[in-house]
Amino acid sequence: MRPFAYVKPVDVAEAVHAVATEPGAKFIGGGTNLVDLMREGIESPDTVVDVGGLPLDGVDELPDGGLRIGALVRNSALAADQRIRTRYPLLSQAILSGASAQLRNMATVGGNLLQRTRCLYFYDQAAACNKREPDSGCDALSGFNRMHAILGASDSCIATHPSDMCVALAALDAVVEVESVRGTRRIALADFHRLPGGTPEIETELAADQLITAVELPPAPVAANSRYRKVRDRASYAFALVSVAAALEVRDGTVTEARLALGGVAAKPWRAREAEQVLVGGPATEESFGRAADAELAAASVRPGNAFKVALARATIVATLRELNTGGGRA
Incomplete structure (x- = not known):
């Protein structure tokens, strides 16, 4: 892991300003994915902006009967929330089926949306991987591809998204709220992640300077x-x-x-x-x-x-x- 600067903002405005003005900066919340990628040399941010202390850890009622989930709500806390268990049981079940109890206690909702693939070739820097190094090739195409995609893949990448929580959120028509120095943006969860096409290194519709602040669940009696x-x-x-x-x-x-x-x-x-x-x-x-x-x-x-x-x-x-x-x- 190479040296990097560390910034701990006091509010959302300071956090998004830090990333907007620091080339090569990355947000970090629970750190359950980014830290691993930094250790492997796959991610090498010049600056890490720690948003873990921001007041984005609540689950609030919305006027229409839905819920607004702060981006820093821990996965374990969300799965245990009685409103989630009663109104959206598939979301609680999805979260509890992922990772381990220790990781769920650290992982955040926002971080879960941004976790990167667990494709073995992505983590192996001796292998060709268009997602890790654009235009280098994809060894998974003719390699060990038992875990890989059967829908929406391309000749550039057949990696799968690893999240359980996001699958439930997609079924629930969740909406992702993001913030930047340009203001607030809302993105449907179903559109938030991108298919690989010819640019598998671009994984979401999120700009580099945008911070996930919340996920909203509309009311869904079904x-x-x-x-x-x-x-x-x-x-x-x-x-x-x-x-x-x-x-x-x-x-x-x-x-x-x-x-x-x-x-x-x-x-x-x-x-x-x-x-x-x-x-x-x-x-x-x-x-x-x-x-x-x-x-x-x-x-x-x-x-x-x-x-x-x-x-x-x-x-x-x-x-x-x-x-x-x-x-x-x-x-």
């Missing part, structure tokens, strides 16, 4: 019947092979509302819009759930190592919807 299901190689501290965040409302045997997002399959949390369109207005049956999954996965592009993910994703989607249809996702 989320009372919701579930986050994660399939992984071991029961704890493992990233998803496939995950499903789903909420379902059924009346008289017909699906009246559905929310569905996938993790472990793309460079961003994948909102399953095609599947939702098939589900809404159709019968709440195993066959209908399968057709919805097939519609979403029709665009999958696989490599020899990850072809199994198509069948795994289909089975996980169907199983999750089946459970919700019998009331298994209610808090």
